[in-house]
Amino acid sequence: MTLVADPKAPRPPRGGPGRRTTRGNTELYGWIFMRASGVLLLVLIFGHLFVNLVAGDGVKAIDFGFVAGKWASPFWQVWDLLMLWLAMIHGTNGVRTIINDYAERDGTRLVLKGLLYLAFAVVVILGTLVIFTFDPCPAGSPADLLPSFCTA
């Protein structure tokens, strides 16, 4: 019977004998990274929230000067950098698996993942640049554009 070998069915059977293997530890490391970064992000994000919103004067203390002061310290630079990178890789990997699970056509997958990786690159590069090149009082700017503490 040709019917069994070639079912005229809504879904075509998998082509060729057996699948192309895609073995390797990539997905294993990805899986572990999701767990590890998740735990770390819990600490980083709640630490961030506490320092910004609760400690000291609390939420009233937040202004341009507060952020400038935080980024003047290498400790908070590293903290924010870790938070940015971990959150972006964690989130991007999560959305990647969702695309793999739900997008059925290869074309759709390619487009969605392209957009995803583009967004990842833009946010990570821009964010990293901001953290390390932030200068609250750029030299040579008109005085009325600068915050009040730039007296030099």
Next chain:
Amino acid sequence: MTAVAEAPAKVGEVPSFEVTLKVLRYLPDESGSPTVAHWDEFRVQAHGTDRVLDALHQVKWQQDGSLTFRRSCAHGVCGSDAMRINGRNRLACKTLLKDLDISKPITVEPIKGLPVIKDLVVDMEPFFASYREIMPFLITTGNEPTKERLQSATQRERFDDTTKCILCAACTSSCPVFWTDGQYFGPAAIVNAHRFIFDSRDEGGAQRLEILNDKEGVWRCRTTFNCTEACPRGIEVTKAIQEVKRAMITRAF
């Protein structure tokens, strides 16, 4: 009580009732042009002891002989008659009609994610291809012993749960990740790999872990527990998958 009593129910009499079966029919066109699946409704007189399979038999034997489905042992052992009954994957031979809501039509569909051949019969080949890939047989090295390969009760207990699989595909075809593109190995293949990976007599564990450490292997499991819920043998499928994941991680580090 008035003297005019209705005929009292006989002791031990099984209550009977009428149910409506709503079956998803699909008949491929021999000329190759696409046909659309459609629903057919059948009224069936059933007893309290009848299963969905008995109702399907009644339809096939008395109403519409063209209704096509698989069944072999009809007693929950061969795993031929997995189908989607009221939206859940079950064995038709293990689902009693009285346990379903008989006030509404009972929907019966083929299991999802596998190509339908006719009505409730699907092409199981992709499913068995994944099963073959994990090498579901004992792998040993060295000389063959002259007596049985002995194993303690504890060692046997380690993989007891996953020996119960009857390969009905209820789990794999309930998995949303499998529905997408059918590339995922699926719970059934992983369960049967688990059965050998944790068998003290087997020496192919590393090979099997290697096979399942695939882009389409255990890491695609999202622990939605659909498989555990669907398994007619009560295997803790999701737990077995997680145990295979853990074995891979301890092997890698």
